Amino acid sequence: MASLTISHFISFLSILAFTEAGLIGVNYGRVANNLPQPPQVVALLKAQGINRVKIYDTDSSVLTALANSDISVVVAMPNELLSSAAADQSFTDNWVQANISKYYPSTQIQAISVGNEVFVDPNNVTKYLVPAMTNVHASLLKYNLSSIKISSAIALSALQNSYPSSAGSFKPELVEPVIKPMLSLLRKTGSYLMVNVYPFFAYEANADVISLDYALFKENPGVVDSGNNLKYMSLLEAQIDAVFAAMSALQYNDMKMVVTETGWPSLGDEDETGAGAANAASYNGNLVNRVLTGGGTPLRPNDTLDVYLFALFNENQKPGPTSEGNYGLFYPNQQKVYNVDFTLQGVNNNRSVPINGSKTQVPATGDVTPSSVGQTWCVANENAGEEKLQAGLDYACGEGGADCRPIQEGATCYDPDTVAAHASYAFNSYYQKKGRGAGTCDFGGAAYVVTQAPKFGTCALPTGY
Structure with a gap:
């Protein structure tokens, strides 16, 4: 079978809509100071054939840029608004008018996530969730927007038990106050449960007992669930079925589910077992193949898998460990962090793609060259502008x-004589001298970390001093 690039895979969705194939979307997070402007991002999405996107707010510039793009959008009401939304429907009336009606239908808003991972929010806004969802739905009905679904993306940590999958159950303290009322509302409104599922976290914490191949959808012996004798070939499907089991235990076995976040970091701290570009390429590439080949999970074989990858870009201002800012499929300059192979055979497409202009090349295969694994470089972000560079x-x-x-006139790395090329060399020298420490590759948004070796003309950037 011929090899297919990322630019083609979602263009198949119009054909696959008539099969049992699932749908792939991407999360467009913006916790960064070096990302392209929304119109550029929309152009990138369209160029790649990506027609489903999820954002974490209702940013006007983003929703305006998405208008008439044929890209369906899931938006979010931020957690900090839930108490106001729960207290007064006039608040949600105004919010829907200002943030939904204003853009719809030119911008194809498909659903609203009322809050995100509310149960783990340190501000403890859980009690406001269902009342806020109820009021948002009432406001949608009021303004003839009943086609827009409401839900709330929950973290897998809402489960008390997730292994084996058949023993899946919600945390007891959440069941009566929020889980049951939320599922009842979702059923009543014809919506679905949004769940954020990361096999990476489970693997990182249990690498001694969980097979990496099992986590990455690679060939493996599988895991048999002792409770129902079903065999699982991937950790993600086992985690999804744990949520289905938890819902079934509460008599909501008719509920649909969408995986609103999943991904694998291309870079992590030394103690973040499994983080790396090769594993990220495997996870996302194999997941896309799994979704597009159709079929559901062992527990729900007739349901399709609908998944939003996290994330579109690496985000340089995300707090926490290094992995948090390195889930992106793309660098801020819109070039790929790694190439995801979307053939069903998993055949690598051995090409290279330009970064920082046509004179800089990085490998773009489904795997990362062994020599580059674990190494990182700092390069210029041309989107920052020449003055900042x-x-x-x-x-x-x-x-x-x-x-x-080496970048002085006549020296080995003077050519190409561009600000971006010279800045990349200097930024990388500084970054390597500082031991590749957190925050040493930023320069006010003018630089970012890459995991594949950049090259400027005949000059390769060093990896250490």
Whole structure:
């Protein structure tokens, strides 16, 4: 079978809509200061054939850019608004008018996630969730927007038990106050449960007992559920079925589910077992193949898998461990972090793609070259503009103490003679000298970390000093 690139895979969805294949979307997170402007992002989505996107708010610039794009959108009401939404329907009336009606139907808003992972929010807004969802739904009905679904994305940590899948159950303290009322509302409104599911977290915490191949959808012996004798070939499907089992235990076995977040980081701290570009390429590529080949989970074989990958971009301002900012399919300059192979055979497409302009090349195969695994580099973000790049370059070569001798005129790395190329060399020198520490590859949004070796003309960037 011929190899297919990421630019083709979702273009198949119009054909696959008539089969048992599931749907793939992507989360467009924006916790960063170096991302392209929304119109550029929409152009990227369209160029890649991505026609389903989920955002974490109702940002006007994003929703305006998505208008008339044929991209369906899931938006969110942020957690900090839930108490106001729960207290007064006039608040949700105004919110729906300002954030939904204003853009719909030109922007194809498909659903609203009322809050995100509310149960783990340190501000403890759980008690407001179902009343807020109820009021948002009433406001949608009031303004003739009943086709827009309401739900709330929950974390897998809402489960008390997730292994074996057949023993799946919700945390007892959540069941009566929020889970049952929420599922009842979803059933009543014809909606579905949104769940964020990350096999990476389970693997990272239990790498001694969970097979990496099992976590990455690779060939493996499988795991038999002792409770129902079903055999699982992937950790994600086992986790999904644990949620289905938990819903069935509460007599909601007719509920649909959408995986609103899942992904694998291409970079992590030393203690984040499994983080890396090769594993991220395997997880996302194999997951896409799994979704597009159709069929459901062992417990729900007739249901399709609908999944939103996390995330579109690496996000340089996300707090927490290194992995948090490195789930992106793309760097801020819109080039791929790695190439996801979307053939059913999993055949690598051995090509390269440009980064930072046509003179910089990184490997773009479904796997990462062994020599680059675990290594990182710091390169210029051309979207930051030449003025910011020059300021960063001046700092790195001056006060920053970077070794900029190779980019002086006549030296080995002077060509290509561009601000972006010179800045990348200087930024990387500074980053490597600082031990690749957190925050040492930013330069005010003018730089970001890559996991595949960049090259400028004949000059390769060093990996250490």
